[in-house]
Each structure stands twice: as structure tokens, then as C-alpha cells.
Amino acid sequence: MTEKPKLGVYICHCGINIAATVDVEAVTEFAQSLPNVVVARNYSYMCSDPGQLLIKDDIQESGLNRVVVASCSPRMHEPTFRKALQEAGLNPYYLEMANIREQDSWVHQDREEATAKAKELVAAAVAKVRLLEPLTPREVDAEPAALIIGAGIAGIQAALDIGDAGFKVYLVEQSPSVGGRMAQLDKTFPTLDCSACILTPKMVDVANHPNIELLAYSEVEEVSGFVGNFDVKVRKKARYVDVSKCTGCGDCAEACRVAGRFPNEFEEGMGKRGAIYLPFPQAVPAKYTIDPERCLFLTRGRCGKSPKCVDACQPGAIDFEQKDEIVTFKVGAIIVATGFDVFDAAKKPEYGYTEFPNVITGLEMERLVSASGPTGGEILVDNGEEQIVPKEIAFIQCVGSRDQSVGNEYCSRVCCMYTAKQAHLIKDKIPDAKVKVYYIDVRAFGKGFEEFYDRVRREGIRYVRGNPSEIFKRGNKLIVKVEDTLTATPLEDEFDLVVLAVGLEPRADDRKTIDLLRLSQSPDRFLMEAHPKLRPVDTASDGIFLAGCCQGPKDIPDTVAQAKGAAASALIPLARGKVSIDAQVAGVIEDTCRGCGFCVSICPYTAIELVEINRMGHMVEVARVNEALCKGCGSCSAGCLSNSIQPKSFRDRQILPQIAALGGIK
Amino acid sequence: MRGMKMTTENQTFTEKFDLLGCIQCGRCTGGCPVTVRTNLNVRRFVYDAYNEDLLEELSRVADIWDCTACHTCAVRCPKGLKPLEVLIGLRSLVVESGKTEPTVRDALESTFMEGNPWNKPRATRNDWMEGLDVIVAEPEQKVENLFFVCCTIAYDPRVQVTARNIVNLLNKAGVDYAFLGTDETCCGSEIFTLGEDGLFEMLIEDNTEMLNEYQADRIVALSPHCFTTFNTHYPDLNKPVIHYTQLLAELLEQKKLAFKDGLEKKIVYHDPCYLGKQSGVFEEPRSVLKAIEGVELVEFGRNRERSLCCEGGGGKMWVESESKIERLAETRVKDARALEADIIAAACPFCVLTLDDAVKAEGFEEEMRVAEIMEILGELEVMQEKPSSAQEVED
Structure with a gap:
């Protein structure tokens, strides 16, 4: 730095957040005594317009060339103050923040000690700010396309929104059909809309949309690049059916030698399918798929004299020679909408789910009441002896939710209401049924939920406050052992059918997505958003967004709202056509770099590669940073054996004086 | 942990x-x-x-x-x-x-003075060994399996058979073992549930010090109560603790043990709360019983995680309930009768005692009996599987 440093130091009260614990006047006075400090001021809210104006005016009037703001975490307001510097004509990277809120006033009580600590933090920031260099953020072009992973209602909605905005969408779904969990539901709470009736038009829309390329029965294999410029590799799994020829007539499925032998995933195992199948009648695309693990021809090499599906298919669509296909493309943004798993009720053996056929899950109940389900909508259960229409039915809430014993502390948010809805549907179909709902708390928090809960109770559904402890059998009845906690009465109630209101869990195969996109998980194991309140659809990685239950349990309205939010966020780089790249990234001193590649293996963002350069006539390898991928985390710097790679604004010569100041060394 | x-x-x-x-x-x-x-x-x-x-x-x-x-x-x-x-x-x-029932007071006092809640002298703790060839452990002597008998098994004539039979089995199967002998002091399971905090803490301290001195690879508890108490209340114990049914299942699995005779009986296994529900040991006792040829193993409707308690724990050996309603042990033996079981097998001294009483109370002595698993095994000829020649060469 050639010009003499002229520093301004600004101490924020943050209302009483800082001022109640830190003597801001004393800190201001102290700052004035520090070398090169031209002005030091304190103000109630530095981040406010008048607060920022103080800084801007001083820059212009006193010719400040460095600024220290002692306030909150830089994660909160660093962008705010950088902008203020820039607007006053100063390089925005000539700013250093001293965090005297999160790291001081919020965590200490003693005013004297907190004030002393604030002084040290300010002195350290002053020591560093003098040594900062000007940096310039760069802009790169953004690919005007989006990748959406998962085609449940979240993925479908986001795809439609982005497609309608005029951008290309690649919608990847790993199962043979789009639709996800919502397609399995019968009616939706609290309005009792038919789930399929409101979903199927959207399923058809994504298939027909001119801007949406639907890649069903496909999996994302590789993602590299950065916001605006992701390279994506997708594997389209072989269906062994030529989709251009398949008319969806179903002759093959009827003819299949092993038709009706295997549990149908869509029917939660209650219905059966063959080796060639359509998951459900409204499936999109309406194309058949051969299950390679079930098909006789594919597993054993022969199926009678010739495979029956081949004989039955008039358009000749069956193609056992079909191979997986790899598709690659570029996108500017990615939306993860991979959904959820339902809690495995076998993890609560006290309820006998695997033992008694008439203990079923909520999702199984959905299929059982559905007109398109395995019983055609008739509620029939096996009580161990015969198929009966159950007359005494229990619902148990919170199975696998709010339960540390199975590692799920969270509330699944949908079980109270889907139980109320199913209880209503049962009462509708079996008017003389006695239905009891065992609950801990009824959480009817959404729009129209409490009203629906009121309606269901008045229909005669008996709500009993107590969470059952176990289910066993006496004769052909299920005994629910439970305490009615409102009357303190231990009960052994008899039922024909028990429905376990199982909660929602992160998908078992989430790991794959997490590794693919380097995402984080919150303590509940769901995918983590960038900020729980202000950035609920963003992730820590720029350009990657979350929608639906992969981020946490939610109902359909919340899922759709989040999908629309994720779509709007993904559209920002797409519509702008450019993305800016933070300048505070790692830089390599090529003269001293030995090209050992240690930093390449350390970098969590795969931002570093080795390149060959000509060093005084010799071709040597050195590290080079892809600035768009680099997050400035500094891992490379910590690992570098020759101090040749260092994050800008965090170079050794910039932070060592800061650390020394903290240690009281002048 | x-x-x-x-x-x-x-x-x-x-x-x-x-x-x-x-x-x-x-x-x-x-x-x-x-x-x-x-x-x-x-x-x-x-x-x-x-x-x-x-x-x-x-x-x-x-x-x-x-x-x-x-x-x-x-x-x-x-x-x-x-x-x-x-x-x-x-x-x-x-x-x-100090306002406890006299029976409780006596149990606590006896544990403090004699190291057992049964009002028996410490000196007679080894009486069950009489006539048996038992290896008694020395602290400095290395041993693989250090046995912890349990006060109830050591002193109660009805269940001493558990210890006696396992000694015979261990000797025949050539297992590396030793028993603690009169050094053994109550684990404190029932002292804890009776509410004597101070005494329980003292037992934990003394037993931890005593057990840690032994050069053993692991401790094998005969009672599920000792087994679970060691595993949940003894943080400083320096060796793992297993239940004897786990050892037997291991010996069977490694083919170091086999039963020569068969037994043509229908057996229903009763999961002790301390072994099953609390410690998750469900399969080992069953696999031991299944290893006996001819045994038809049947299950209570309420088994494993839903097993019905026999009411033997929680200090109930010293506190009688006033209820006149059917005891749970009686419900249990009625269920066993409905299954037409010949034997109710248990793996816990308290279960044996309570279920035995219930069989008598219901008058089922002709039709069925209650037996500790070791009681059943004691009636069978035990074979030590010969090691293969390859192993002999290696040795």
C-alpha cells in the first residue's frame, strides 16, 4: 500500500444487544487512540440507512481508505457494509468487521470484561484492515437451464414454473413414473380433494411441456461446475421397452409369465405386479418397464420358448438388447426435490407391525381406501383368520415421530391431519365403525386444519389422549395397551384394525444426493437449508436449491409453496444470464508452488487443479484455483507445505498481525 | 457403553x-x-x-x-x-x-453385612459348589471367562442348579473359566430398585475395584439382573460383561459344544425383562434351546419386546403386593398351558421362582414344569466337539 492508511472505526449499539453489555463509548474512545485511526464513532444501528451514511460521509469528507465496523457477525452484515464502501467509491474489500455481538455481548454478562474484549477485537481488526488489498468480483455467464432432481409434486411444480418462465428444465426421476408420494394418496386434507385428480393434470403437463425434458427412470450420476455452469451426467436406465413404440396398452403385462407375483411398490406391497409393469394406471410416461431383477429372461436367459411379452406386444416395443444411456448437459441452477421415506414401523416391534396383518401403516391405509387401490376402495383386512370389514378401528399417532427411542425427535407435521382425514373416510365407508384416535397432542396448525379436526370429532371419531405402548393379540382381536391420560385409566382396548400414523423420514438414499452435490444435513438428518428463516430454499452451495420433504416434513401446500420459492430462486441466475463470483478466494503464488497437489486432494469443493506452466524455460506443474468453485475456506492454505496458496484477505501477512493483536502483542 | x-x-x-x-x-x-x-x-x-x-x-x-x-x-x-x-x-x-418394611430392612442389612440380600453368611456362599470340581479364580491368574453367580443362584436351593449344571458343562466342554467364590458380592440390582442409593454406590465402588483386579477377558453373569446392572450402572468396569446364554450360543456357533441327547418336549421360552427388553438379548437363549434335538420351541403371543413381566424384580422378592387379582406369573403359566407346553424355559432365577409358584398355584404341576435353561441342559449329555487336525497342528 502506497498511500498512508486512514482508518474509520464504527461501533454499533445494535439497540441494546451490544450496548447493554459493552460500554460502546469506552470502545470508541479506545479506537481513537489506535494508530492510523482518523475517525471513530458509535451509533445505535450501523446497518440502518443513517448508520451507513455516517461511513459514506466520512469516506468522502475525511478521505478514509479503510473501514472497521464493530457490530454483528460478518455473515449477517458484511455484504451491507461492503456495499456502503462501494457506493462511497472505496473498494468494498477494504472492510474488516469485528464481531462484538455473537462473540462478545451475547455470550458474556460482565460489562467490564465484555468491554475489554470488544477493545481487543477492535484492535485486532484495525491491525488487519491496514493490510487488506483491493479485490474485484467477477461475473460469468449462466447457462439458461435448470436441473430438477425428483419428480414428486415439488419437482413437478418447480419444473412447470421454470418451464413457464421460458427456460429449459431437465426433470430427472429415478422411478418409472413421475408423481411421487402424492400419487399414492387418496384424498387430501383438509379439503378432501382427490389427490390424483389435482395431480395427474400436472403430471401430464410436465411430460408435454415444450421446455421440459423429462428423464424418467433415470439417475443423476455426476455434477461438476458451479452456479451458472453445472455439468450434469445422467444415466437413463434401460426399460427394455422402446418408449417410441410402446402404446401403453398393457398386453405385455397381462401376458407376463410371472404376472401378479411381486409386491407392487406403488400399492405399498398390498397389490401385485409382474416383471413388466406400469406402476399405476395414470403413470407418466405411460410406458411399460421391465424389472431386470424379476424378469425371467433377463435373470435366467430364457422365458419358456420365447418371452410372452414379446409375443403379446403388437408394436414390437420389447427390446432386451436395450442398454443404459448416458446423457450430459449444462445447467445454471439445480433444485433438489427428492422427497422422503415413510418411517419403517418394524422399528417399533411393540406394535407388532410385521406380525399382525391387521396392523397397517397410514400409507397402506391410503391405498386401502383408494378406489384405484388393491381392494378397489373397499376396506378389507385380514385378522389372521379371514378377510373382514373392520368395525373397531384404532389410529395411533406419532409412530416414529417425536420419539428419541427411534432417533426421530421431530414432529412429522402431516400425521395428525392425515389421520383425521382417514378416520373421516372410514366413517364414510363403514358408517357403523367405531373409530378411536390415540394422540399425544393434536397439531392442527394449517389453514382449515382446526376446522377439519372439529368436523371429524363431531362425526363421532373418538379422540383418546394417550399414546399406546403395545399391541398384542387376544383371540382374533388386537389389544391396544394404552392409558387414557385424561382420566388416568390404563386400558386394554380391542380392535379389528390398527392404523399406525407413521411419520416421515429422510430418504435412505439421500446419502447419494448429498455426496453428489456436497450438501449438508441438519441434526434431524434432512437436507439443510442455508438459513432456517431467511434462506429456506437455498443451500450452502450457490445455485443449488431445496424443495419439498427432502428439507423436512411438510404437507402438500407447503411443499408446493417451497417448490415455487425454489423455482423463483433458481430463475435469478437464469434470467440474469450472469452470476457474480466472490473475489475472496484462494490465490496461488506460482513462483513458489511445487506442484505437489496436496491442496488438490484437500479442497472440499474440487476447485483446485494442477496445470503445466513454463517456469524459466522449464515446464512445471503448479496449482490453479477455479475461482468460481472456490469458497475461500482456507483448507488448502492450512495444508500447503510451501505457503504458496492462500485465501485473499486471509493471507498470513494479513491475519498474523490480527492474531498478534488479540494476544496483546504490539 | x-x-x-x-x-x-x-x-x-x-x-x-x-x-x-x-x-x-x-x-x-x-x-x-x-x-x-x-x-x-x-x-x-x-x-x-x-x-x-x-x-x-x-x-x-x-x-x-x-x-x-x-x-x-x-x-x-x-x-x-x-x-x-x-x-x-x-x-x-x-x-x-428408616420407615421401610422389616423384610426390606433385613435384605439391605444383610447385603451391607454379608454381601447378599438373603440373610445368609458370606462364608457359605460357596456351598453350592459342594461335590463339584470348580475352578475358583485368583486375581493374578489369567482366565477367559470369569463367572459371576448371583446371590439368589448361590443361596436359593431351587435355583442353585443353574450354577451346578453350568460347572459340569464348562468342565466337559473344556472352556477356560473360573468362579469368583466368596469374593463375590451382590451386584446391587435389587438394592438399587429398593431405593438404597448409598449402599448401591458402595457396592458399585467395591465390586468395580474387586472385579477390575482379575485378569479376565470378560465376565459371564448367570443372572440377567447382574448382567444388566453391570452394563448400565458400572461405568468404570474394565471388562465386558455377557450373559451365560450368550456364551453358550457362542460355543454352539463355534462348534465347541454339542448336545448328544435329544429331548422330545414342547418348550416355551419366557423372555426375562432384564435380559430381553432391557438388554436386547432375545435370540441367544432361543438358539441354545433350538440346538437340542427333538425340542419343539413355541412362542408366547407376548414375546421378545412385548414379553410379560413375571413380577420378580424391583425388590418384589421382599415386598408383597396387596392385590388379590391374578398374578402376572399366573397369567403367563395359563398362556403356556394354552400352548400345551411341557416346559416353560427361563433364563433368570427370579423368573424361575415366580413362575414355579404360579404353576403350583394354578395346579399345573402334572402338565408342565418351569426350568432354568441350565436345568434342561443338565439333563443332556454334553459333547466337546473335537478340534480338527489342522487346528491341532497350529496349536
């Missing part, structure tokens, strides 16, 4: 039992087996004990002595609380005040 160390100092009752963590869901009382025959409602105690002014009054409610410490409430609690320990905490207040 063994349990946390007890930290009682400066903790309020509410803090000690995490009463504020309770959401009053009722799974504890809902699952409590004794609610069918007593007035005990453990959830109410968790709720009421929050009011420290009520503690004294609550400790005087007789219901607190109905708990059998089966731990169903703790296993089922969605918030990780142990409701039964609230009852034990209230029992502690009674014990502190």
Missing part, C-alpha cells in the same frame, strides 16, 4: 429425573404390566413429583412399591426418561427415613 455415573449432588428431584422432559404421552403407564392388578400409575408420579413439596406425601403412597423394575416404561418412553427411577427415587426417601 456403560451408563452415566450417578450425579446426585446438588441436583433437584426434577433435574435428576429430567421430569421437565416428560410430555405426558402415557406410554409408560400404557405399557406398565402391573396396571392390570394394582393401582400404580407411574405417569402420575412423574407429573406430580415436579412439585417438590409433594415428594414426602408421594413417598408414602403404597403404590410405589408395586413397580417390578421391568423397565418397560423406560424402554417405551419417547423422550428418554426412566419413569421407574422416579418411583425408586421416592422409595429412597422412605429408606432414608
